[in-house]
Amino acid sequence: MANSKAAAKAGNSFEPDVVIVGSGAAGGMAAYVLTRAGIKTLILEAGRDYDPVTESAMFKWNHEAPLRASSTPEKHFGFYDATANGGWEVPGEPYTNAPGSVFRWWRSRMLGGRTNHWGRHVPRFGPYDFKSKSRDGLGMDWPISYDDVAPYYDRTEKLIGVYGANAGLENHPDSSPGILHTPPKPRVTELMIKAGANALGIPCVPSRYAVLTKPMDDPHAPRQACFYATPCGRGCSIGAAFQSTTSLLPMAMGTGKARIITNAMVSRVLTDERGKAKGVEYIGKDGSRHFVKARAVVLAASACESARLLMNSKDGGLANSSGQLGKSLMDTTGTNVTGHIPALESRPRYNEDGAEMAHLYIPWWLYKEQAAGKLDFPRGYHYEIGGRFGQPGAGLGLGGNEDGYGLSLKEDARRYYGAQLGFTVRGEMIPNNDSYCELDPEVKDKFGLPVLRFHWKWTDHEYRQIAHGMQTAKEIIERLGGKVVSPWQSPEQAIAVGGWIIHEVGTTRMGASASDSVTDGFGRTWDVDNLVVADGGVFTSNAHKNPTLTIMALAWRNMDRLADRMRKGEV
């Protein structure tokens, strides 16, 4: 953001009411809500300043980039991905895995956090998803219900801008009228999948993405409609694809009530003798330590980073009288199935870029069968579907059909380009006692702060779900006359490792009682009255529906409550 450097200088003289740790989906939303309530808010971001308007590599061609823009350990999602100084590894900021565990942790060290590059798929949780234990006896029920969150889903969708359509499906709630932007027309590949899926009784409906298809005016964050070109993951200089840096943060700054300090790694939440939060300590880029005083502290650093901050704030962990801090770590299950479809070979060319992400998807459809005990796994999944005439890179994606050499190889490329369909399985994981994070007793990061050590285990619930997802994708591919060309593995091999889907949540979960949860139903920690968690740490369960919309809706709800309590003098 253009003005945050100046703001950083001004930050020292700015006396905030609330300090927010993190500037991504949760932190941006928290800042937006609090500043609108007239509350002076300081946002501390561990990473550098970042401006999508001037830094996004929109329209750059793959052939202009090193290695045709392929992914590398320094740019894990490819050269042009918006992520700066982040990824599966962050230089100088390690994490560890306990013996026998594999967990990967994607972090971002930049203003706006992971919203700068995220997938932007924003399905709503439904009524079942907040009360899943009541349905199948597993995991925990949330202390809140869908009805509590529904108004905030509406508001959040309206604010961030979402294209999609109301499909009226079980446990996939519709939005209120007038909220959703018109979804783009489906591509041929998506219509093909829809036809094959429907033939098997499986729904395929317009997907919901946080991408504008009509402009949204705002004096501080004007956003244009999608112009149907260049990948969203590079960042969107016109603001069509939602990111905190082109909407929530400038809107918060526009109130005059917010300040941002970048390169500020929060090291501790400080408490007074009564156990109230009195502010935070952060470490600057030069190693200097700073104290920021505030009436309330909001954690929005991402589920695991916020949990770590609490662990590093006090022996045994701050706000951890329940012992639940770091526990209940969940990700989404994932695997991919690719099929080659002969009927799509040599199909007529047209510009298939569209709004970058999928225009259709397959929502979970077997609730009744699950309730009737007809499936051998308890929780659902969805498919994000794909296949298109994409911009060629170092891999052309011919489904392994290319052969030989010479003019026939050129013909192979023309024939098989765009003839593959992809099914990305995204499923619900149930929290288990073997999946959690804690402080590593030995390893410290470049700031001298203890790092996280992850423990991870999938169970048969997840393996059986993945097996079903693979098998059903295969059936759709075969119904379309195709064959699977991706490696066909056992579910234990095929399931993505923990953390890989980047939906990690649950480490500061909310609950109905102080004895078995870290926060109440408004993200307020049971132990520290003026300490509120706004990020995905509060999730009690993790429906297969991508978490960011729910993170933002809950952040809004939690900040409304915090603002209300501050107004009443309770904080």
Add this chain to the structure above:
Amino acid sequence: MTEISRRETLAWMSAALAGPWVVVPNGPAAAQGDTGLWKELDVAPITVPGYGSDPNLLKPSVPWPLTLTDGQRADLRIAADLMLPADDRSPSGSALVLDAFIDEWVSAPYPDQQRDRRLLLSGLAWLDAESSARFGHAFAAAGDSERRAIFDSIAFKQKVQPGYERPAFFFARLRGLMLGGFFSRPEGMKDIGYLGNVPSTDFAGPSTEAMAHLHAALAKLDIRSA
């Protein structure tokens, strides 16, 4: 999850974000015993820095030095022209400087590229060894029919000569890189018919021809159009 499948997932995720769906080819993960003239070369690791975790995305540049010899580059140009010869729709592989792309690739200091470096350098050495054994001279000095005879031993999946599995794996990897290197260039994109990366006020969706093709395909599969 194995390392290979993790990389595949990564390739998939990159593809999901970046555009084309990438399928990493299957193949023998390592040499399964020396066969024929194949020798897995000891290749010194590349230790120069990469582009870092925060490169300037608007002015991309390749910071690492290229490392292939003139002879290796010449062999790659020959291979590129056999692999992707010129026709009326696009130029040849060497005209699109695939040798430079492969050099950039195998000179990069990243694990995947260094794995490919060992494979491709071993493969180029094998081409010379095979050519010398069969024809008495190096690959570059061989005639067109001699080069094709060598390629014919390893290029066709169903017709790989016994004992040539590792060279065939090398060939498949070289082919995959050359296909990507070729069709990602403007001339290649024009040939293959990539029409995107241009802004428009509306997404037109499939063309009339594309929809007609879809409907015909579904009819053949006895599926009602959605």
